Amino acid sequence: MDDVIAIDGLAFRYPGAAEPTLKGVDLRIRRGDFTAVIGGNGSGKTTLCKAFNGLVPHFWSGEFEGRVDVDGIDTLDATVAALSHRVGYVYQDFGNQLVRPSVRDDVAFGPVNFGLADHRERSEAAMRLLGIDHLAKRYVWELSGGQQHLTALAGVLAMDPAVIVVDEPVAELDPARAEETYRMLKRVNEERGTTIVVIEHHAEFIARYARSVVLMSDGRVRWHLPVREALARRAELAVHGIPAPQIIAAAAELTPGAPVPLTVAEAAQCIRDAGLAPGPRPPQPEAPAPGPVIARLTGVTHGYKDVRGKVSTVLDAVDLAFREGERIALVGSNGAGKSTLLRLLTGLNVPRKGTVEVDGTDTRTVKPARLADRVCYLYQHPEQMFLNDSVRQEIAMFPEQRRRPDAAAVVDDVLERLRLTDFADRDGRTLSGGQQRRTTLGIGLAMAPALLLLDEPTASLDTATRNDVIAMLAALAERIRCVVVATHDMQLVAEWATRVLVLGEARVLADTTPAGLFDDAALCERVNLVPPQINVLGRELGIHPPPLSVAEFTAAFAPALAGGR
Amino acid sequence: MARRQRDVLSVEWVKLELLRTAYATRGGLFAGFDPRVVVGWYAVFAVAPWLTHNITVLAALFAVAAVAVALCRVGPLVLGLFAFGLVTETAYLFAVAWFFDGDLHTVAALVTLSLKLGVVALASMAAFVSLDPEKLSDALVSMKAPPLLSFGVSYGYRMLPIIMDEFHTIVDGHRLRSAPLERRGILAWRVPVHIGSTLVRSFYPMMLNTAKRTRTTVEALETRGFTFAGESAKGRDIRLAYLRLRMRDLALALVTVVLIAGAFIIGELAPVFARDF
The missing domain is CATH 3.40.50.300 (P-loop containing nucleotide triphosphate hydrolases)
Incomplete structure (x- = not known):
């Protein structure tokens, strides 16, 4: 098996911290995978990802134990500079990652610093791949959030790393822009075979884009599973603050035991296959009369x-x-x-x-x-x-x-x-x-x-x-x-x-x-x-007006469930 | 009095003016020249005034620098601040000279100093308004300035819009949440005190918010090879490959030399010295 990241017994404690942030992490990520790292606040997700590019322990020096191999290199022996050819990192506050005034200059910053002769081709190719080549001459502070995010990603991509880590893309972007970022990551993953690791709270994005899921809790990796298996463990996810996507919750209520649906179309098919049809919705309560x-x-x-x-x-x-x-x-x-x-x-x-x-x-x-x-x-x-x-x-x-x-x-x-x-x-x-x-x-x-x-x-x-x-x-x-x-x-x-x-x-x-x-x-x-998603699913199955919550959705099927079984 | 939307003399306007100035969005005379020559041009005008006491020479240099400022399309904010400084300085000189029983001699001696400072100020406005931050930092790198300095310059420009945004937000926060003035006081003395104390109280949150943002920047610099570039010359050569001296750059250097020489020749022909009064 070709593992791009291999971690054995990694433990790390920040200087001055009472507790270690990572406690005995073992993890393998395969080359070309699209992995989501999930876990509650303070579970060590970000620290783990910073161990990939050597910021832990070279930049954040602390007590480091175990072994981290990235693309065949032991990170303890390599410098951050050497590792940056192999791992790229896009921060949650990506705007602060842009250090040069114009987009083209910023994208080329890494390749130029490392004296790569083909820096121009690299940065142009990265911008083209992400569809931001028309922004090349703009100043970074003129850009919208979504464009800044893609610029930061392009700067990382220009180094042509084996692994790209993206820290919570949805946090600072509106859903339409986040969707765009995910589409681009998928494209990079497919066209260049780059391994993508995202830290993500939103199960909907995980369901649609990731192929495997790593659950972190309390400084340890709980499990690393294919996405369908991972999302089927609804109760466990909810305990760690990651409620399952609405469609999975709805499908679990209506068709328990069926395979977990990852998209709206799959969920609709699954419910139709079970022979369930929605009944008429109860009349909606009247809106109160408007006040002054x-x-x-x-x-x-x-x-x-x-x-x-x-x-x-x-x-x-x-x-x-x-x-x-x-x-x-x-x-x-x-x-x-x-x-x-x-x-x-x-x-x-x-x-x-x-x-x-x-x-x-x-x-x-x-x-x-x-x-x-x-x-x-x-x-x-x-x-x-x-x-x-x-x-x-x-x-x-x-x-x-x-x-x-x-x-x-x-x-x-x-x-x-x-x-x-x-x-x-x-x-x-x-x-x-x-x-x-x-x-x-x-x-x-x-x-x-x-x-x-x-x-x-x-x-x-x-x-x-x-x-x-x-x-x-x-x-x-x-x-x-x-x-x-x-x-x-x-x-x-x-x-x-x-x-x-x-x-x-x-x-x-x-x-x-x-x-x-x-x-x-x-x-x-x-x-x-x-x-x-629940609303789209409701519309797909002909519920009118479409439901606004999972409870409203399942209520529409109450007659079918009562009569059918 | 009814309030209305103001496009000038508001925080928003100051922000835009500073950005226009820093990023040379208005174009202007020096935008098309090699940045090294522009920095050189500035250096000459920064040094020349200190080599003479001759008011004629200084006046000629002042005129040249003023023409350069006009050609460089310096914005109203910077120009306004300069004019304000010049006018208050002049008024102050006369007041001081009169108060201390001085005569025209005293005034002339003080005017010499003002002129020198004026020339340097005008020249720096002209040069830096037409240079965008990338060109300026590249010019510094090519003149073998320490990498930290040249990077500091370009990063300083990068921080400017961020700091301005933070400042604007915090001032708005004070406008919304602190209590309005009940009385304005005699000659409205409470108004400047109120504004002043708001500005002082805005400083700490602004710097703290800005500093928190730079933590990511420092990590990003490390992973993007900034430290590495400091130790290897290859990146530097690539970055500067586009800098080339062309005919127009030589012409600019030549014109500068002629104008400076001209100023000194006029001064020789019709000298006015402060000590001659």
Whole structure:
């Protein structure tokens, strides 16, 4: 067997850490494989992958035991530079991996540093393979997230390594871009025979692209199995924070014992083969009557000047009203104006034309700091909201500076409700992703706004933390009159929202409900939305309106199951 | 007063202006020349003013540098800062001279220094506004600057948009979450104090957020052979292969020499010295 990575008894402890991060790892990865490494936060996934390219133990020196062979070389004897011809690494925060000003220069950085005479051909070939050759002259900071990710990948690919490691591509990209990255990785894997290792939380991507799965937990490899076998172990995956894809969960309920489906088509076939057909869906509950208007946009036109002096129109003559009791999801591809709309509602920007009114106040007439008594805006990256030295200070900042009478009590209550009391005196920047997100929710809650705006609240969270945040958003409803979320996360839209606004082409393309959105395939296609798999499966099997959750899906089959067996 | 969208004199505008300046997006006189010659041109104008006390020579050099700035399409932000500096400096000189019982002599002596600094400032604006970071770092590498310096220059440019973004976000955070001013005070003295304290308080989070991002960068540099390139000459040769001196570069050098010589000749013919007053 030709193993490109062979690890025996690897143990590693970071200097100063009490516990070793890796404890006796044995692993073989075959040349040309497409492997997903999964496991909860802190299970040692990233450290393991950094052992492949020698960053562990050459860059991060610590206690290292065992043997790691990569492409026939013992990493302990080789330098990081020598290993970088064999292993490429694309980081989760890939933007910081780009070190040169322009795309072409950055892609060629590795080959040029190593003095490879064919550096030009290598970088051109890498850019062509990934379909970014038209971006060669652009500056890296001009690129969108997806383009930056492909640039980082091209820089790695130009070295023509035997193994490419990609750390959580979905975390910072919207699903359509992540899909693109996976398609490119598949192409690289097939055309060049490069071994691909991805660290991934999203079982849907694993099901569709990976061939084998490594489960890490507590510094050890639990198992390394072919993808179908791995995903069949649903209970074990759920324990490690990786719920199975919706279609697998649904198939397991309807056709227990059948082989695990990896795609929607397979799942549909599997259910049809079992002779199951959906019954009519129970009538949907009536939507509650809309409450009074909290915020209103009238004829709003806005845009920005770019670095070359051109004004782009992001929103063009938009009319909207946000009402009390609504949970609104703003969706649309990157650059469709979601963040612009949120910034206009905060008063940070005022529209070039038209008016924005919040709680009856024209945003032009007051400063954003005054408007903040009624509106709260939470950024996509929690770290960017941290202005103080501790979680308690962050949450107390607003009520204390405004001398709200019950400030101290409010802060304690918020810390308690969001389970932050234990971290109250720590610096927010040192917390985990989920804790940081809870802290920003706490900041919002302590401001007690009428209108709460959130930008991508579930991005870059693992599935368990994500569900936690969705539950918390639902719990906020009793305190806050209207919540608006800008998101790419269609599962969040399906499970949480009561109203969906689809932005695109500088307009509101649709103002509908989650069910209405996912029922309109043409619209989803037009704005690059990928509906949740369970919804696609439901549509495929003729359930109308298509279900928004696994529970709704299986409920539709209840009559068939009761009568059939 | 109703607020409206501002395209100039806002944080966004400062950000765009700095990017335009750093990345030479406006083109300009020196964009088409070999970067080594442009750096040389700058070096000459940075040194020449210090070799003379002759106000005529300095004025001539100042005029040449000013024309170069005009041809290089320097943006309004940098130019505005320079003009602001020049005007306040002049006002300050007269005030100081008058206060300390000085005469025209004192003013002239101080004007000499201002002119020297002005020439150097104008020349650096002209040179660096037309050089994009890649060219500048390549020029430094080819002139045998230490690799860390040349890389530092190019990475500094890379960091600029990141730092600006972090700064913008944090200032917006303060605008939203800190309490607004209740009273503006006499002559609105509280306003600058408020802005100043916000800026100071933004500094630590900004640097920390930026520093956290660089951890990945440092690892990436290691795996992408940056250290290796420091020890081997091959990469350097490949990187610099495109640098070639052409006729127009020689012409630029020649014109520079003629203009500098011209300035000194005019100074010889009609000298004005500070000590002659």
